[in-house]
Amino acid sequence: MRKELLAQVKRVVIKVGSGVLVGQDGVDPAIIEALVKDLCKVVEQGYEVLLVSSGAVATGKGDLGIVGRPPTIPLKQAAAAIGQSRLMRYYKDAFRTCGRRVAQILLTRDDLANRRRFLNARNTLMTLLEYGIIPIINENDTVVVDEIRFGDNDNLSALVTNLAESDLLVILSDVDGLYDSNPRTNPQARLINKIEHITPEIEGMAGGAGSEVGTGGMATKIEAAKRASLYGVSTVIVNGRQPHVLSRLFAGEELGSWFLPAVDRLNARKHWIAFTKKIRGRLLLDEGAHQALADKGKSLLPSGIIEVEGNFERGDAVRLCDAEGREFARGIINYSQAELVRIQGHNSQDIEELLGYQYGAEVVHRDNLVLKKRAGQRAAICKE
Structure with a gap:
């Protein structure tokens, strides 16, 4: 089943959250190195990859003496300004060992809400992919305020899926996927391997907020899957802390929760009207x-x-x-x-x-x- 679905995929958006990247002392370069090695194996199979990565705030907040989430937007902006360049250096160094080049793309909601800027951003991404360069995308937290923010990178990754005309969205989380109840409190919780329709019951299984280093919980991932589904794209939520999870996933292993695309999909423009503008x-x-x-x-x-x-x-x-x-x-x-x-x-x-x-x-x-x-x-x- 998974191999048949993957056979239809050429371009994939991979979103990695702060909860996957953070170790005991903030974002861990060793975790990024392991992730990138695994991701490079996916690229070697012929897939075009766009990476949506959180972690700028988590990388920079230590320099400001912040423990937990920054309590104000100015502190978050300052932490992002410190951390974004450091985060990109980690990625650049890791990808260099695989012989791959990367480019940084920072977006706000305004960039995608304006149709001309949306199309300009799409052209940039398509050019980078044409030249074999892996775009690394994040929200521009240094300038963002509530009225122009995406809310979380789960939401951003779904919009990038539409922006880049991708065939699959992979969300790397710190849990194995969607369970029918909270696996941290219920040892009998059952992982749901395949979701054909995102119903209110499925949304009710998503629970609340995420970790103290991230802004999204399972609910935001379900919302991202719903948005991608309506563009005709599958979403897979897998545990990004599992060894070699990406190469295993793209080898067809039945990992995580796979959300099938909607039959009655929206075209790209109507998807943009519904979710981005x-x-x-x-x-x-x-x-x-x-x-x-x-x-x-x-x-x-x-x-x-x-x-x-x-x-x-x-x-x-x-x-x-x-x-x-x-x-x-x-x-x-x-x-x-x-x-x-x-x-x-x-x-x-x-x-x-x-x-x-x-x-x-x-x-x-x-x-x-x-x-x-x-x-x-x-x-x-x-x-x-």
Whole structure:
């Protein structure tokens, strides 16, 4: 089964968390050396590899006298500034022994939320892979703040899977995979080897937060697997502390938890709308518009809009909510907030008379709209 799935894989994103890399005194170069040797064996098999690596903060915090997680964003930024170059040196030295070259890519959510910068980042990654250089990707923690951060590198790795048009996401964790209960407290916990659909029950098995050196627990890994699945990509969660785990995995050994891709996948642009582009506002729609979008695959027209909220411009992403405030879709808006306030509730043929111009009859075209049920998201109350 695993060998058949791996036969379809050419390009793979491998995410390694701080919990895998950290020893007694912070990030351990010996652990990185062992990981890189194993990873080089994967590359020698003909796979193209992109590495998403945590560890900058954990590497640099000791110089600031910090124990545990940095308590403030400025301290986290300072620790990342100290640690990122050191972390890259560890990787560069380790890959050099295998005859491989690496490149550093630091990203914020803004880099991927802007479509032009998203495509520029993709072009950079594709060029590096074309030249046989392994990209090492991390969130740019030296400048990141809450409103532009990915949240954790599990989330980032799922977005990179879409960005790089990869075929597989491998998440190296400090546990063997997804269990039906917490293996640290229940010795009878059972490892789930294959997950065909990420259901609420599967999400409920994920538990809470991660270790004191990382920001993600199993819940964020399940969320990353869900996002990758909707792009048509499998995800494997394995124990990165097991010896030679990558070469064993790519030899077809039944390790960890394998999440199969969704049958009804999103295309790359709709995946970007659903998960990457930042939301700038929300629209409340009447029942007719809600049904037209949710059940009939129609575009949104101004006549169905009840309320406009937020400060957005043409080309931004907005939440689309029913009359009771439940979000059911997201889309790219064709008119600014100021323009929309003037045309809401009116027929499309009135747009030019009201504004003096028009960008089209649709406020959100169906090609730029993603329903939450298609994105594997449960309905929620719309919030800014």
